[in-house]
Amino acid sequence: MLNILDNTVNPVEQFLRSDRMPHIWCPGCGIGTTVNSFAHALIESKIDLESLALVSGIGCTGRVAGYVKLDSFHTTHGRAIPFATGLKLANPKLNVVVYSGDGDLSAIGGNHLIHAARRNIDLKVICVNNLIYAMTGGQTAPTTPGHATTSTNPYGTFEPSFNLPHLVEAAGAVYVARWTTFHVRQLARSISEAFQKKGFSFIEVISPCPTLYQRRNKMGDGLDTMKYYKEKSKVRHGAPTSEVGLTLNGEIVVGKFVDRDRPDYQTMMRAQYVESLGERYIEEPETECVCG
Amino acid sequence: MAKGRVSIVVERCKACGFCVEFCPTHVLALSSAFNSKGYHPPHVVHPEKCSGCDLCGMYCPDFAINGTKISQDKVPQASGGEK
Numbered sequence: 001m002l003n004i005l006d007n008t009v010n011p012v013e014q015f016l017r018s019d020r021m022p023h024i025w026c027p028g029c030g031i032g033t034t035v036n037s038f039a040h041a042l043i044e045s046k047i048d049l050e051s052l053a054l055v056s057g058i059g060c061t062g063r064v065a066g067y068v069k070l071d072s073f074h075t076t077h078g079r080a081i082p083f084a085t086g087l088k089l090a091n092p093k094l095n096v097v098v099y100s101g102d103g104d105l106s107a108i109g110g111n112h113l114i115h116a117a118r119r120n121i122d123l124k125v126i127c128v129n130n131l132i133y134a135m136t137g138g139q140t141a142p143t144t145p146g147h148a149t150t151s152t153n154p155y156g157t158f159e160p161s162f163n164l165p166h167l168v169e170a171a172g173a174v175y176v177a178r179w180t181t182f183h184v185r186q187l188a189r190s191i192s193e194a195f196q197k198k199g200f201s202f203i204e205v206i207s208p209c210p211t212l213y214q215r216r217n218k219m220g221d222g223l224d225t226m227k228y229y230k231e232k233s234k235v236r237h238g239a240p241t242s243e244v245g246l247t248l249n250g251e252i253v254v255g256k257f258v259d260r261d262r263p264d265y266q267t268m269m270r271a272q273y274v275e276s277l278g279e280r281y282i283e284e285p286e287t288e289c290v291c292g
Numbered sequence: 293m294a295k296g297r298v299s300i301v302v303e304r305c306k307a308c309g310f311c312v313e314f315c316p317t318h319v320l321a322l323s324s325a326f327n328s329k330g331y332h333p334p335h336v337v338h339p340e341k342c343s344g345c346d347l348c349g350m351y352c353p354d355f356a357i358n359g360t361k362i363s364q365d366k367v368p369q370a371s372g373g374e375k
Contacts, residue, residue: 008299008358008360010299010301010349010355010357011346011349011358012349012355012358013355016355021304021354021355022303022304022306022329022354023354025353025354026306027306027308027331028306028308028353029353030353031353032352032353032354032355033310033350033351033352033353035355036349036350036351036352036353036355037350040350184347184350184351185350188350221308222308222310223308223309223310223313226310226313226314227313
């Protein structure tokens, strides 16, 4: 067979549970590509893996938690952000990453998304947006653009869709970026930047779903979609998020839209308690986790 | 002389073709051989052109390929290709 053997090891391999490979994602699906960018961001930012926790919800992207060799948790549907909030509050030293799909984060978990952004909880949210509910068979999602054909809208979607960067910016996120799976290096850099930010960071990654979305809309396979991203995406850093909505075949505005500073949830909590309680406020001593 | 080389884990490949399409120096092509799942994995057709940029590794959704730079002080091994 033509298995090429040599002593080079893929740098991403150290972050993967190799015994779980090959994974369940379809040929041409972009989720694996986003995992590459995430792994490269971990290498670039030299983050301590002991201080990192990854939380996923349900869906195709939710499987990431099972494939990465990090402290990870696969939560119930839509509840990735509440779980991550609990992790962050219990152990403020942790870097908590929420890695989930558009259906999980913006549909069933939509309320949690806006309230985590409003409170500015220090979470890094990576939302892989394939514009559809992929794992359950291609139903219309809140992010499905108008006129797209889905299994629940065979004559075309007529609902207005969510513009996620606009939603989270309005709710109060401090870092908002959007890339596609074509922009691998830019995405890796964006994730490293988000690790440097304190507060709610949201990175949307547009990804192909060749099996359900692209096939039903006659947009070709995963490779054709990547060529479409290459051709139609336009980098506009700092673009007003109200103008970056997605359309079925139109331009995709990518880039870093928001990068601002606001006090995060725990800073505000401490400031409030010190103000109202004064010396009576004693911070909880840090709890050490004793394992084994 | 090649500046880099490509390693491919054939059994993980699902033949999406991202690496073949987006290789900046067009080192790869999908081979006519099958892996055990019936996909055509890529193979190296122009090993001398490889720059070792690892863009194929960044794009691969199946973690099946990666490029590495060859340090120029060493004599490069026969890089990639079908074996």
